[in-house]
Amino acid sequence: MARVTPLSGFPEWLPDGRVVEQHVLDVLRRTFELHGFAGIETRAVEPLDQLLRKGETSKEVYVLRRLQEEPAAGGDPAADRGEKQLGLHFDLTVPFARYVLENAGRLAFPFKRYQIQKVWRGERPQDGRFREFAQADIDVVGAGELPYHFEVELPLVMAEALGALREIGVPEVRILVNNRKVAEGFYRGLGLDDVEGVLRQVDKLDKIGADAVAALLVAEQGATPEQARACLELAAISGSDTGVIDRVRALAASYDAGTELLETGLGELGALVEAAARRAPGVVVADLKIARGLDYYTGSVYETVLVGHEQLGSICSGGRYDTLASDGKNTYPGVGLSIGVSRLVSRLLSAGLVTATRAVPTAVLVAVLDEESRDRSDAVAAALRARGVPADVAPTAAKFGKQIRYADRRGIPFVWFLGTPAEDGTAGPDQVKDIRSGEQVDADAATWLPSADDLWPRVVPAVAP
Amino acid sequence: MARVTPLSGFPEWLPDGRVVEQHVLDVLRRTFELHGFAGIETRAVEPLDQLLRKGETSKEVYVLRRLQEEPAAGGDPAADRGEKQLGLHFDLTVPFARYVLENAGRLAFPFKRYQIQKVWRGERPQDGRFREFAQADIDVVGAGELPYHFEVELPLVMAEALGALREIGVPEVRILVNNRKVAEGFYRGLGLDDVEGVLRQVDKLDKIGADAVAALLVAEQGATPEQARACLELAAISGSDTGVIDRVRALAASYDAGTELLETGLGELGALVEAAARRAPGVVVADLKIARGLDYYTGSVYETVLVGHEQLGSICSGGRYDTLASDGKNTYPGVGLSIGVSRLVSRLLSAGLVTATRAVPTAVLVAVLDEESRDRSDAVAAALRARGVPADVAPTAAKFGKQIRYADRRGIPFVWFLGTPAEDGTAGPDQVKDIRSGEQVDADAATWLPSADDLWPRVVPAVAP
Numbered sequence: 001m002a003r004v005t006p007l008s009g010f011p012e013w014l015p016d017g018r019v020v021e022q023h024v025l026d027v028l029r030r031t032f033e034l035h036g037f038a039g040i041e042t043r044a045v046e047p048l049d050q051l052l053r054k055g056e057t058s059k060e061v062y063v064l065r066r067l068q069e070e071p072a073a074g075g076d077p078a079a080d081r082g083e084k085q086l087g088l089h090f091d092l093t094v095p096f097a098r099y100v101l102e103n104a105g106r107l108a109f110p111f112k113r114y115q116i117q118k119v120w121r122g123e124r125p126q127d128g129r130f131r132e133f134a135q136a137d138i139d140v141v142g143a144g145e146l147p148y149h150f151e152v153e154l155p156l157v158m159a160e161a162l163g164a165l166r167e168i169g170v171p172e173v174r175i176l177v178n179n180r181k182v183a184e185g186f187y188r189g190l191g192l193d194d195v196e197g198v199l200r201q202v203d204k205l206d207k208i209g210a211d212a213v214a215a216l217l218v219a220e221q222g223a224t225p226e227q228a229r230a231c232l233e234l235a236a237i238s239g240s241d242t243g244v245i246d247r248v249r250a251l252a253a254s255y256d257a258g259t260e261l262l263e264t265g266l267g268e269l270g271a272l273v274e275a276a277a278r279r280a281p282g283v284v285v286a287d288l289k290i291a292r293g294l295d296y297y298t299g300s301v302y303e304t305v306l307v308g309h310e311q312l313g314s315i316c317s318g319g320r321y322d323t324l325a326s327d328g329k330n331t332y333p334g335v336g337l338s339i340g341v342s343r344l345v346s347r348l349l350s351a352g353l354v355t356a357t358r359a360v361p362t363a364v365l366v367a368v369l370d371e372e373s374r375d376r377s378d379a380v381a382a383a384l385r386a387r388g389v390p391a392d393v394a395p396t397a398a399k400f401g402k403q404i405r406y407a408d409r410r411g412i413p414f415v416w417f418l419g420t421p422a423e424d425g426t427a428g429p430d431q432v433k434d435i436r437s438g439e440q441v442d443a444d445a446a447t448w449l450p451s452a453d454d455l456w457p458r459v460v461p462a463v464a465p
Numbered sequence: 466m467a468r469v470t471p472l473s474g475f476p477e478w479l480p481d482g483r484v485v486e487q488h489v490l491d492v493l494r495r496t497f498e499l500h501g502f503a504g505i506e507t508r509a510v511e512p513l514d515q516l517l518r519k520g521e522t523s524k525e526v527y528v529l530r531r532l533q534e535e536p537a538a539g540g541d542p543a544a545d546r547g548e549k550q551l552g553l554h555f556d557l558t559v560p561f562a563r564y565v566l567e568n569a570g571r572l573a574f575p576f577k578r579y580q581i582q583k584v585w586r587g588e589r590p591q592d593g594r595f596r597e598f599a600q601a602d603i604d605v606v607g608a609g610e611l612p613y614h615f616e617v618e619l620p621l622v623m624a625e626a627l628g629a630l631r632e633i634g635v636p637e638v639r640i641l642v643n644n645r646k647v648a649e650g651f652y653r654g655l656g657l658d659d660v661e662g663v664l665r666q667v668d669k670l671d672k673i674g675a676d677a678v679a680a681l682l683v684a685e686q687g688a689t690p691e692q693a694r695a696c697l698e699l700a701a702i703s704g705s706d707t708g709v710i711d712r713v714r715a716l717a718a719s720y721d722a723g724t725e726l727l728e729t730g731l732g733e734l735g736a737l738v739e740a741a742a743r744r745a746p747g748v749v750v751a752d753l754k755i756a757r758g759l760d761y762y763t764g765s766v767y768e769t770v771l772v773g774h775e776q777l778g779s780i781c782s783g784g785r786y787d788t789l790a791s792d793g794k795n796t797y798p799g800v801g802l803s804i805g806v807s808r809l810v811s812r813l814l815s816a817g818l819v820t821a822t823r824a825v826p827t828a829v830l831v832a833v834l835d836e837e838s839r840d841r842s843d844a845v846a847a848a849l850r851a852r853g854v855p856a857d858v859a860p861t862a863a864k865f866g867k868q869i870r871y872a873d874r875r876g877i878p879f880v881w882f883l884g885t886p887a888e889d890g891t892a893g894p895d896q897v898k899d900i901r902s903g904e905q906v907d908a909d910a911a912t913w914l915p916s917a918d919d920l921w922p923r924v925v926p927a928v929a930p
Contacts, residue, residue: 006567007549010508014571015578018505033826033921034850036857040483043475043597044509044583048532061532066525066587067513067552084472087532102471106479108874110860112825113480118509122531132508147860149839279843360577361498374614378744385499392501395575395612409573456498 009123009131011342013349019356021134021345023459024165025116028136028339031161032114037138040113042095044120047084050098060122061087088120092137092338097325100141100332109143109332110150116341130342139336141324146333148268151300151320152275158304158316158337159276159283169354169461170344172307173316175276175283176238178290179269180297180319185262186234186252190227197221202235203291210235230255235289241277244286245270265299272300298322302337306347315344355462358411361390363450364432365407366416368394376418380430383445384416389455391416404435413454416443474588474596476807478814484821486599486810488924489630490581493601493804496626497579502603505578507560509585512549515563525587527553553585557602557803562790565606565797574608574797575615581806595807604801606789611798613733616765616785617740623769623781623802624741624748634819634926635809637772638781640741640748641703643755644734645762645784650727651699651717655692662686667700668756675700695720700754706742709751710735730764737765763787767802771812780809820927823876826855828915829897830872831881833862841883845895848910849881854920856881869900878919881908 013021029039051061064086089095092115100107116136123129138157140150155175162173183202184195192198201216210232217228230251237247245266252258269286276284292301299320306315318337325332348354364384366377377393384391392412394403400417407415415435419428432443449455478486494504516526529551554560557580565572581601588594603622605615620640627638648667649660657663666681675697682693695716702712710731717723734751741749757766764785771777783802790797813819829849831842839858846856857877859868865882872880880900884893897913898905914920 007508007510007512010510012507012564013505014568015503015505018503021506022504034853034855036825036827036855038480038483038825039487040478040480041486042477043472044585045472045475045597047472062529063532064527064529064553067528068525068587088529099477103479108871112857120509122533132510142860149836150860153843279847360501360503362501371614375743378618382744388499390499390501392577395607395615406573 009129011130011133011346013345014359016356016359017345017349019359019457020168020348020354020459021341023168023356024341024345024348025134025136027164028161028341029114029116031157031164032136032138035112035138035157035160037112037114037157040096040099040115041117042089042092042099042115044088044118045086046089046095046098048087049084051087051090051094053094061090062120062122063087090121091119092117092135093139093324093336096137096139096141096336097332101325101327104143104327104330104332110140110146111142112138112140114138130346133340133342136339136341137318137336139324139334141332141334141336143330143332146335148271148299150335151268152272154318154335154337155272155284155300155302156276156280158302158339159280161339162304162316163280163283167461168459170306170348171309171353173283174285174305174307175316176285176287176290176303176305176314177269177272177276178286178288178301179265179272180292180299180301181261181265182248182269182288183234183265183291185259185265186248186257187231189252189257189259189262190230190255192221192223192227192231194221198223198231199291202231202289205235205289226255230257238285238287238289240273240282240285242270242274244273244288248288268299292317292319296321296323300335304337304339306344309347309351312343312347315340352462354459357453357458357460358413359457360392360410360412361457362392362410362412363389363455364391364414364416365403365412366391366393367400367403367418368397369418369420370397373418377416380416380418380445384448387446387449389450404433407435411457414450416445474594476595476598476811478810479824481821481824482810482814484824484922485633485813485819485924486806488633488821489806489810489813490599490601492629493626493806494579494581496622496629497601497603500577500603500622500625502577502579502622505561505564505580506582507554507557507564507580509553509583510551511554511560511563513552514549516552516555516559518559526555527585527587529553555586556584557582557600558604558789558801561602561604561606562797566790566792569608569792569795569797575605575611576607577603577605579603595811598805598807601804601806602783602801604789604799606797606799606801608795608797611800613736613764615800616733617737619783619800619802620737620749620765620767621741621745623767623804624745626804627769627781628745628748632926633924635771635813636774636818638748639750639770639772640781641750641752641755641768641770641779642734642737642741643751643753643766644730644737645757645764645766646726646730647713647734647753648699648730648756650724650730651713651722652696654717654722654724654727655695655720657686657688657692657696659686663688663696664756667696667754670700670754691720695722703750703752703754705738705747705750707735707739709738709753713753733764757782757784761786761788765800769802769804771809774812774816777808777812780805780812817927819924822918822923822925823878824922825857825875825877826922827857827875827877828854828920829856829879829881830868830877831856831858832865832868832883833859834883834885835862838883842881845881845883845910849913852911852914854915869898873900876922879915881910 214228217223297319301319303314304316316339320335322333324334366381368377381391417431419430429442433440679693682688762784766784768779769781781804785800787798789799831846833842842858849856882896884895894907897908
């Protein structure tokens with residue numbers, strides 16, 4: 001397949017794989033822009049203290065040092081010169097928060113932005129885990145406040161973006177949603193006040209199973225066996241209609257664990273499930289075990305799986321945070337989701353789900369009769385390009401059979417032959433050959449067009465061998 | 466202006482600046498693809514020994530360390546664990562050479578690729594010099610051999626790409642070309658055999674002037690005053706027709722410095738100037754002082770200036786190298802050029818040459834009457850998007866005046882109002898208002914379209930204030 005990874009964790013694609021990745025990025029960008037998200041890019045580096053601000057040590061940061069910096073014994077040479085120590089960003093949320101604070105006076109809130117960039121994590125490379133990968137994020141951030149309806153809309157934008165990839169062979173997606181207020185309200189109602197600790201254990205369900213999580217809740221969070229069982233019963237609830245809300249409410253009642261916070265959360269979760277059922281039927285499922293490890297989520301949380309590829313884990317996650325950033329005077333609440341583009345593309349390629357119709361943009365190779373007439377071939381290519389047809393000129397005036405093989409090896413569908421001069425000095429008509437069918441017809445570079453399907457490389461579902 | 470650089474050397478743009486940058490990138494990509502260049506991306510990191518392979522110390526490399534790596538006293542902890550020490554790439558040529566070697570068996574040669582990515586250099590930030598910046602590279606690389614005509618074609622592709630930006634207000638470009646064989650042949654004919662040393666001094670002409678360079682040639686390269694004068698006379702020759710070739714030949718004859726290598730180089734340079742005069746009149750100028758500091762160029766070398774902004778330095782440089790890469794068995798000669806996109810965009814923005822018609826993609830803001838009818842507004846936006854019209858929905862059901870100001874502040878040209886229900890329960894027609902003219906007309910989301918000029922943000926020449 002198109003994948004080559006000689007430096008473990010740093011994926012690269014051959015040109016045909018890059019056609020697939022570029023198409024995915026183009027589709028995501030277009031969907032985000034149709035929804036009014038403005039594109040931004042942030043620098044790859046942030047001051048190390050910013051990256052570690054949340055006590056974030058699980059995502060291992062790459063720290064930078066200039067080669068010619070003097071590595072002072074035991075000291076921090078950058079700091080000695082008044083420069084901040086820099087690290088590569090491990091997500092696009094921390095840089096976005098910094099960007100919002102830095103530019104707050106020049107942005108209009110609520111500010112909707114998308115951001116498609118590489119991020120780096122020094123983790124141990126595993127299946128589907130990369131040390132360098134592309135993320136595609138959307139976030140809406142408000143100044144001081146942000147209406148709840150954005151928590152409904154953002155996952156639906158992602159559903160639409162991923163849905164737009166169905167036609168190239170991307171499997172159906174399922175967005176699993178939960179609400180941090182539901183979990184917190186329920187745990188507190190049970191009498192478990194270390195909400196983060198409980199969430200951290202529940203987050204291990206898929207990895208270690210219910211019994212082990214129950215044991216951890218008892219051993220590490222000081223839960224009673226009954227409290228632990230209640231947490232697991234909550235985590236077992238899922239469904240795509242508002243019946244799921246009633247079941248949570250009934251569960252809470254049976255443990256006498258109802259709280260105001262729980263009710264608020266259920267109201268929000270219900271609204272999300274209801275709107276999603278109407279606007280993107282079957283895509284969004286309330287799943288009460290979704291915890292999301294990060295402590296900054298305060299409302300809706302989202303994870304997304306490819307149906308049939310659930311073991312790949314979530315390819316699109318996010319949630320609501322009341323404080324994306326704060327400058328002391330203002331706080332900036334937000335809601336956002338992030339697609340792991342490299343993980344998605346890697347799976348599409350390695351599982352042979354999609355393929356590019358060719359690895360080069362070129363639709364037409366203009367043949368060269370001899371080096372003296374290369375100029376004429378260049379002129380034909382220029383005429384085709386001027387009308388939007390990607391065209392290349394044969395690198396040498398080799399035998400035509402060899403020039404056709406040049407096109408064939410690259411998947412270029414058409415080869416163009418210049419008209420040969422007749423005895424009276426006038427040139428005969430040019431001809432273009434479809435090298436797949438062998439059909440060859442007279443053609444004029446000022447008017448001829450390939451079919452729309454052949455104009456550019458396309459990404460299509462791979463045909464099973 | 467749109468520029469914010471609180472971390473010196475790491476430029477970021479506000480959304481309207483990013484619209485400009487994205488447009489530039491889109492135009493470059495399209496031009497490269499029309500010419501048959503396949504897009505690739507390489508990882509941001511390379512093993513440090515690869516980055517330093519050419520003894521390259523002028524471009525200061527950023528070295529990476531994982532935060533939780535034990536910094537062993539005096540040792541290299543990564544190497545201790547058998548991991549290679551990694552650095553961020555400082556250009557796209559070194560990674561491309563590695564990519565070609567790694568994938569040689571899976572690529573078709575000559576291989577034409579474009580690559581648009583960030584690169585990093587730990588240099589002292591100065592005007593127009595960044596520590597992180599985007600480059601857009603095109604290269605053609607052959608296996609074993611590469612015909613000369615690519616040395617003519619590649620700068621013309623760049624001329625076309627940059628020319629396609631004229632309509633947004635990018636100044637005219639001038640591509641300055643020289644041929645390493647001409648310089649080397651001439652210097653050797655003079656009796657100066659440290660060709661690289663001479664080139665390094667001549668490269669300083671623009672910075673320190675002719676007298677200082679002459680002094681350095683004498684003091685450091687052991688040239689006689691006459692030899693130094695000859696070098697400066699060669700460097701003073703420039704012109705956009707083949708007359709320039711005759712002047713070099715006459716100069717060489719006057720110093721009795723003609724060599725076979727010089728003649729080969731003059732033949733190539735003449736062919737380039739001649740073809741360029743025909744295919745892109747006025748764009749390419751032979752300029753015999755162009756040296757390019759890098760020692761791996763072996764034929765044509767290129768630099769590009771924006772006319773009227775020459776002091777910005779070259780925004781697009783490159784050349785021919787006989788050995789891009791070699792695996793012992795095969796060598797891979799190539800020719801390529803690289804556009805400094807960040808430097809270009811930075812200048813376009815800071816000099817106020819170009820502007821975006823708006824900072825958000827949104828063409829239409831759908832107003833919200835009250836939260837109960839938000840669903841209807843969402844449906845209108847969905848209908849518009851389905852037909853390719855970027856649409857947003859007002860974040861709150863504020864007074865319409867406030868909703869119009871929301872659009873106005875973002876440059877969104879149209880606000881859409883839902884038809885109000887009549888007494889008999891039927892809804893009146895929707896209306897759309899052009900908030901610039903105030904004109905408001907009946908409209909149907911299933912058929913209405915904005916003008917092509919308003920559909921997406923456009924990048925246009927800035928109007929002088």
